[in-house]
Amino acid sequence: MTITNPDNAVKAPASSALSVTDLEVVYNVRGIPREVLRGVSFHIAPGEAYGLVGESGCGKSTTAYAALRYLPRNGRIVGGTVSVDGQDVTAMSNERLREFRARDASMVYQDPALAMNPTLRVGRQLIESFTLLGQSKTDAEKSALDALRKVRIADPERVMDRFPFQLSGGMQQRVVIAMALACDPKLLVLDEPTTGLDATVEAEVLDLVRVLRQESDAAVLLIAHNLGIIRSLCDRVGVMYAGRIVEEGPSAEVFDSPQHPYTVGLLRALPRRGVRKTERALATIPGLLPLIGSPLPTCVFLDRCAIASDLCHTTAPPLVAIGDGTGRFSRCHHVDRIGEIQETPVSVDIAMLNTSAKGADVLELTHVSKTFHQRNLAIPALVDVDLSLGEGETLGIVGESGSGKSTLAKTLLGIEAADEGGSVSLDGHFVAPLTTGRSADEKRSMQMIFQNPDSALNRSWTVRRILMRSVEKLTGIKGDEANTRVEALAAHLRLTPRHLDLKPRQLSGGLKQRVAIARAFAGDPRIVVCDEPTSALDVSVQAAILNLLADLQSEKKTSYVFISHDMGVVRYLADRIAVMYLGRIQELGPTDAVFNGPNHPYTEALLSAIPNVDGEERVRIRLDGEIPSPANPPSGCVFHPRCPRAMPGVCEVSEPPLREVEPGHLMRCHIPVEQLIELQRPPAQG
Amino acid sequence: MSESDQIEGNPESMVSTPAVDVIIPATPPAGPSERRAARKENWRLIRRRPSFIVGNIIAIVWVTCAVLGTRITPHDPLDFRAKPHLSPSSEFWFGTDKTGRDVLSRVMAGARDVLKIAPPAALLGVFFGVILGMLMGYIGKRVDIILSRIVEAFLALPVVLIALLAITTLGNSSWVVLGVVAVLFTPVVARTVRSAVLAERDLDYVTSARLRGESKMFIMFKEVLPNVSGPIVVELTVRIGYAVFAISTLSFLGAGPPPPSPDWGAQVSEGFNSISAGIWWTTFFPAAAIASLVIAVNLIADAVQSVLEAS
Numbered sequence A: 001m002t003i004t005n006p007d008n009a010v011k012a013p014a015s016s017a018l019s020v021t022d023l024e025v026v027y028n029v030r031g032i033p034r035e036v037l038r039g040v041s042f043h044i045a046p047g048e049a050y051g052l053v054g055e056s057g058c059g060k061s062t063t064a065y066a067a068l069r070y071l072p073r074n075g076r077i078v079g080g081t082v083s084v085d086g087q088d089v090t091a092m093s094n095e096r097l098r099e100f101r102a103r104d105a106s107m108v109y110q111d112p113a114l115a116m117n118p119t120l121r122v123g124r125q126l127i128e129s130f131t132l133l134g135q136s137k138t139d140a141e142k143s144a145l146d147a148l149r150k151v152r153i154a155d156p157e158r159v160m161d162r163f164p165f166q167l168s169g170g171m172q173q174r175v176v177i178a179m180a181l182a183c184d185p186k187l188l189v190l191d192e193p194t195t196g197l198d199a200t201v202e203a204e205v206l207d208l209v210r211v212l213r214q215e216s217d218a219a220v221l222l223i224a225h226n227l228g229i230i231r232s233l234c235d236r237v238g239v240m241y242a243g244r245i246v247e248e249g250p251s252a253e254v255f256d257s258p259q260h261p262y263t264v265g266l267l268r269a270l271p272r273r274g275v276r277k278t279e280r281a282l283a284t285i286p287g288l289l290p291l292i293g294s295p296l297p298t299c300v301f302l303d304r305c306a307i308a309s310d311l312c313h314t315t316a317p318p319l320v321a322i323g324d325g326t327g328r329f330s331r332c333h334h335v336d337r338i339g340e341i342q343e344t345p346v347s348v349d350i351a352m353l354n355t356s357a358k359g360a361d362v363l364e365l366t367h368v369s370k371t372f373h374q375r376n377l378a379i380p381a382l383v384d385v386d387l388s389l390g391e392g393e394t395l396g397i398v399g400e401s402g403s404g405k406s407t408l409a410k411t412l413l414g415i416e417a418a419d420e421g422g423s424v425s426l427d428g429h430f431v432a433p434l435t436t437g438r439s440a441d442e443k444r445s446m447q448m449i450f451q452n453p454d455s456a457l458n459r460s461w462t463v464r465r466i467l468m469r470s471v472e473k474l475t476g477i478k479g480d481e482a483n484t485r486v487e488a489l490a491a492h493l494r495l496t497p498r499h500l501d502l503k504p505r506q507l508s509g510g511l512k513q514r515v516a517i518a519r520a521f522a523g524d525p526r527i528v529v530c531d532e533p534t535s536a537l538d539v540s541v542q543a544a545i546l547n548l549l550a551d552l553q554s555e556k557k558t559s560y561v562f563i564s565h566d567m568g569v570v571r572y573l574a575d576r577i578a579v580m581y582l583g584r585i586q587e588l589g590p591t592d593a594v595f596n597g598p599n600h601p602y603t604e605a606l607l608s609a610i611p612n613v614d615g616e617e618r619v620r621i622r623l624d625g626e627i628p629s630p631a632n633p634p635s636g637c638v639f640h641p642r643c644p645r646a647m648p649g650v651c652e653v654s655e656p657p658l659r660e661v662e663p664g665h666l667m668r669c670h671i672p673v674e675q676l677i678e679l680q681r682p683p684a685q686g
Numbered sequence B: 001m002s003e004s005d006q007i008e009g010n011p012e013s014m015v016s017t018p019a020v021d022v023i024i025p026a027t028p029p030a031g032p033s034e035r036r037a038a039r040k041e042n043w044r045l046i047r048r049r050p051s052f053i054v055g056n057i058i059a060i061v062w063v064t065c066a067v068l069g070t071r072i073t074p075h076d077p078l079d080f081r082a083k084p085h086l087s088p089s090s091e092f093w094f095g096t097d098k099t100g101r102d103v104l105s106r107v108m109a110g111a112r113d114v115l116k117i118a119p120p121a122a123l124l125g126v127f128f129g130v131i132l133g134m135l136m137g138y139i140g141k142r143v144d145i146i147l148s149r150i151v152e153a154f155l156a157l158p159v160v161l162i163a164l165l166a167i168t169t170l171g172n173s174s175w176v177v178l179g180v181v182a183v184l185f186t187p188v189v190a191r192t193v194r195s196a197v198l199a200e201r202d203l204d205y206v207t208s209a210r211l212r213g214e215s216k217m218f219i220m221f222k223e224v225l226p227n228v229s230g231p232i233v234v235e236l237t238v239r240i241g242y243a244v245f246a247i248s249t250l251s252f253l254g255a256g257p258p259p260p261s262p263d264w265g266a267q268v269s270e271g272f273n274s275i276s277a278g279i280w281w282t283t284f285f286p287a288a289a290i291a292s293l294v295i296a297v298n299l300i301a302d303a304v305q306s307v308l309e310a311s
Helices: A060-067 A094-103 A122-131 A137-150 A156-160 A169-181 A199-215 A227-233 A251-256 A261-269 A310-314 A335-340 A348-355 A405-413 A440-445 A463-475 A479-492 A509-520 A539-556 A567-573 A591-596 A601-608 A673-679 B032-048 B050-071 B103-139 B141-156 B159-170 B174-201 B204-211 B216-252 B264-277 B281-310
Strands: A018-029 A032-044 A049-053 A075-084 A105-108 A187-191 A219-223 A236-241 A244-250 A361-374 A377-390 A394-398 A423-426 A429-431 A446-449 A527-531 A559-563 A576-581 A584-590 A659-662 A665-667
Touching: A018 A060, A032 A049, A032 A060, A032 A075, A032 A219, A032 A236, A032 A244, A049 A060, A049 A227, A060 A075, A060 A187, A060 A219, A105 A169, A122 A137, A122 A156, A122 A169, A137 A156, A137 A169, A169 A199, A199 A227, A199 A601, A219 A227, A227 A251, A236 A251, A236 A261, A244 A251, A244 A261, A261 A539, A361 A405, A377 A405, A377 A559, A377 A584, A394 A405, A394 A567, A405 A446, A405 A527, A405 A559, A440 A446, A440 A463, A446 A509, A446 B204, A463 A479, A463 A509, A479 A509, A509 A539, A539 A559, A539 A567, A559 A567, A567 A591, A576 A591, A576 A601, A584 A591, A584 A601, A659 A673, B032 B050, B032 B281, B050 B103, B050 B281, B103 B141, B103 B174, B103 B216, B103 B264, B103 B281, B141 B174, B159 B174, B159 B216, B174 B216, B204 B216, B216 B264, B216 B281, B264 B281
Parallel strands: A049 A219, A049 A236, A105 A187, A187 A219, A394 A559, A394 A576, A446 A527, A527 A559
Antiparallel strands: A018 A032, A018 A075, A236 A244, A361 A377, A361 A423, A423 A429, A576 A584, A584 A665, A659 A665
């Protein structure tokens, strides 16, 4: 290990496609310049993919935008240089900059729908990207068709004729990528390119990017909060914290043996390698991200670091080269002490939870269907769902958008009435289909935690009022006694009394979600439906919320219906998992059984689509086509048109029943389970 | 001098989110004093807008005239007589009208007639509009369809004719004018409130309220109403301006207070026929008074709107 001077630690290779050196950016917030980037340096070689990771507010998007000098009006580059293919971007005139953006660099944004003009046909927009480069109309048209073929769009002529809204999210993102590649850029910046997409679609887009990388020698700068995506796509990764890169190196090495306390914290916060709530609590990083623009004279991570020493308080850590100096760096004084960072032990209560057998059924759904009516069209969003939920059990529900997860939640809570013929029962008693018909006690027993705490909390109420109202309404307790209960509830969720008198917008995302959880628990519910409760949060905050949910459950024997698209999270928290597709349960079983297989072919595809931060190799199963409209479901097994294992003559004829293939493990598939086991055996063993 | 240069003070309360990535991770916990500071900050931003300052200066002039009335007019607006149709001079700044009354005194005194009716009329219209809009937006379905049709039908009617018809039928007391203006405003306000409520209705806090069994009334007026107060405040300010305009129009058409009253609309109407004879001042000054008040109120509304929408 050698300690080098920070200024020349990361030497710009002679031929880097993107070279960022000591970049400093400030945002002017009401007249006060606030430092967002505090000297960011990294270099990307032609054809290389570089990932930037870090939690929201760390400056990764700002870095990406600054690379194209595309900052918001109040943003300003105050130091350092950015050069793309040898051209200094920071010194360009506006005219030159426009030329540069048109010819040398491209950007793909998170939401493809916003990146296209909704009123113009796809073809016209795509052709424009080529005419802009000086091609004639006919040449541009030819190039546009080629570009669509290049991004694996099967029927380019037809797609050219469509409007953006007529394409699915995955197709839209392909078109946007085609536009970005039109100029054969030296630098391609991808800012969360798959965040809004479903898992199987995301996998397709990532596959595409992977293939395109081999075809062009553009340098790729990828911003993603999903570390699995970075690992599967990037050669090297930079971990950002508070406007500085704190660790850099080849992605596999950084993720397998992190050498900075922040990276360690970030990775331990993730539910990975199939860890379960009964094995250990997720690690959280204590403290908060420093405010934008706060002075951080020494190490940026100092306040939250477990191994900080006196030296860290006085001297800014230099970039330390690790190993043989093959481009691995950590900005830490104590790289040799990384191993001292403690794992979080599991609390005893949760460990007990594992041994206790599944309690009596609290909730039972029998033949629950929900059909929406639009004009004269019947749209079955939920078809004949049978489910039960034991006391203290967590049932994970997974599936892509449109699979009926949220409808299921709404129907069992009584926000939507189930169709005639289905029933919801609580502790063995039938309950009314709608909340309005349910008794106070039944309402108290079933509560919900929502995905987005900003929308779930009334922004003009204080936290105290929000909790007070729920306590009064759900328990009947009033006045001072209710206030005492509110304070106890808040304390239980680690909210301080000071938080009670604030409004939601004055709280961070994690605190808001705590308030929402406190509200759901105001009346000691039997069942809590959690609808993607952590998908809007950063990983370290997600870890704290998941730990909290596990703690509350072990203490109060609450049952959870846990909806999520994040398989790692579901695996961590759920005891059983239901996989849904087009409003039907396709597979239902204990978590281990679902993750170890045999699986329904849809589950198999879903599991194989997840980019994994641990770098395990999985056989990718591609799904062709798009999720069919629920209004017009395919005949027979609804999954057959996309199923890679469909048996012609059987699957499109009749819908398979949900059969038990092993104790407690149910599947809706015609293929005999023995055959599935055979088919799904990992190739290494077979 | 740009706005941002003028602002100093507690930096914590002023952190706002730039367009990109930068999310303020956590507002440091702070007491209610910070909330008050935020409100004060809003108020300070409003006060600093030039349109707010100019609008208020004009409005204050007219409110002073309305409150003090004959105590500050140079002459009695009703009984004082000089020679008729004297052009503006150092003695009679705005000249005299056809019966020799001082136009300046009458314009000053006339402010009271308008300001007595316009704000309450706007307030009443907004009040009913909020209730109607809330029902349309929150209850939705058939209630919305039926009420929306009624509102649309109402908006399609020729407003002035309806108002005149109502006033001739019911008599032209201030109460009737007030009521008529309020009723005319109700559907317009209802439409604004409806669309604001529609955006709120699908938010999860409403679902959460339903899950704990809150009544529709509670959800509409305790949960949703505070969150749509921004557009309602803006609507109220804008409506006061329109009310001034509407009341003056009605009195111009003869549906206002009876003749000796120094009402602006009535004065314009009285002097109107003499314009062709070159006697412009009996019409110009009351008309300018109407215009200045409407503009003043709109300037204030503009300032309020831009600050409320930004925050």
